[in-house]
Amino acid sequence: MTTGNSMTIRAAVTREKGGAFQLEDVTLRAPREDEVLVRIVATGMCHTDLIVRDQLYPVPLPAVLGHEGAGVIEAVGPAVHSLKVGDHVVLSYAHCGDCTPCDAGHASYCNEFFARNFSGAGPDGEQAIRDDNDQPVRDHFFGQSSFATYALSRENNAIRVSKDAPLERLGPLGCGIQTGAGAVINTLRVAPGSRFCAFGAGAVGLSAVMAARIAGATTIIAVDMIESRLDLALELGATHVINAGKESVVERVREIAGGGVNFALESTGRPEVLRQGIDALGGLGVLGVVGAPALGTEAAFDVNDLLLGGKSIRGIVEGDSVARRFIPQLVELHLQGRFPFDRLVKFYDFADIEQAARDSEAGVTLKPVLRLSS
Structure with a gap:
């Protein structure tokens, strides 16, 4: 009315x-x-x-x-x-x-x-x-x-x-889909032939998995504790999955990726998972952080590992997307069956x-x- x-x-x-x-x-x-x-x-x-x-x-x-x-x-x-x-x-x-x-x-x-x-x-x-x-x-x-x-x-x-x-x-x-896909495409700029890991296989993490496949990453790892999400990750483009409740995550990522991944995305908002993401990077690797914990949450990492490995940590909001351009691009990829x-x-x-x-x-x-x- x-x-x-x-x-x-x-x-x-x-x-x-x-x-x-x-x-x-x-x-x-x-x-x-x-x-x-x-x-x-x-x-x-x-x-x-x-x-x-x-x-x-x-x-x-x-x-x-x-x-x-x-x-x-x-x-x-x-x-x-x-x-x-x-x-x-x-x-x-x-x-x-x-x-x-x-x-x-x-x-x-x-x-x-x-x-x-x-x-x-x-x-x-x-x-x-x-x-x-x-x-x-x-x-x-x-x-x-x-x-x-x-x-x-x-x-x-x-x-x-x-x-x-x-x-x-x-x-x-x-928001959510744009965040995961944009983090991979706009911010991390995942390259063809590279190694990528999504820490968290929720909607954001799985959007990142799909985007990494579009970007041409050849090793795509999804980490989660829910088997159904990991099964879906394999269907959507992941080459490997890790159940964080059953395996040593960092050790397994480094084994799969030959020493560590080039790019990773943390979408859980949990400081301990963020630490895993940093530790799982290879030399000059970049970790994107999109998980949102409570305001004031702090995380710890090994400074020398970051320093000597030339690693980077990058906070990402909304996939660093110019929505007016990026959302229609995602729509087109979806209509083509690629996303x-x-x-x-x-x-x-x-x-x-x-x-x-x-x-x-x-x-x-x-x-x-x-x-x-x-």
Whole structure:
């Protein structure tokens, strides 16, 4: 229902630390300036949604989370020029578009990244969502808050995609899938004939495995403790798998890779796994770090091993991707059958969001995707 400059939508509201995603009727204001109103067809559930629910990242509550939305533009603000009503879009991370990193093509390191994605408010400090008591609900999560039937996004983080692509599958490209694939292709620049290891075979790690195959790595190792994930890794391009609960990970990686890998990616957020990643590198190897632990988490490593081996550790946000270019590239690779990220997806009705969260935490589902409309 639309009333004046606002409309009633259905949203999953997180009201307390560790609390349930409660489906509520809330109001959402109309788009302003460079904003677009998107009818959400489907949205992925990401590890980051769960750690914010649990307040490992202190986004103020109550809030509407969700940051892997895909949908159809229903309205545009007066300053929008590149998008129009009816466009299919994938929603990605928020960035200012004007700072030095943004100007240099590194928007995922925007000077305002944390404020725009995790503050629970828009750039002007206000909320666009209000509950049935007319109280503001924290929103603008990753510039979208897509655990809702409709979401507001800015023009620069709503990425137009081909209408030939299966829109309900595409939301995870906006964060998790983009992160794993982008880390391999954009940041690490995994080379043909190289040796690569993914520490963690969740959605991000398996996206990295698929990207490493596309990049031409000839030794691709996946490490995890869940056998079904390791089996899938082999189907998606891994040449070797290691069950971390049954084998000595570093020793086995170095054995497989003839002394160590050229490139590795740590996606678990666990400091002890990060240490394994560093130790498993060969000379001049590079470890990318994308796993997100609680703020303030510290890790240890052997400084002389790093120094004498010429090793590097690189933090990576959103796969260092320029989403407007990279997401359509991933869509095209998917349509060609070369990037089958749909193998990671399991669909849930919006009403089953709590089950999706439980299945994700239990490792039963790699990438839950909530269906909201057709």
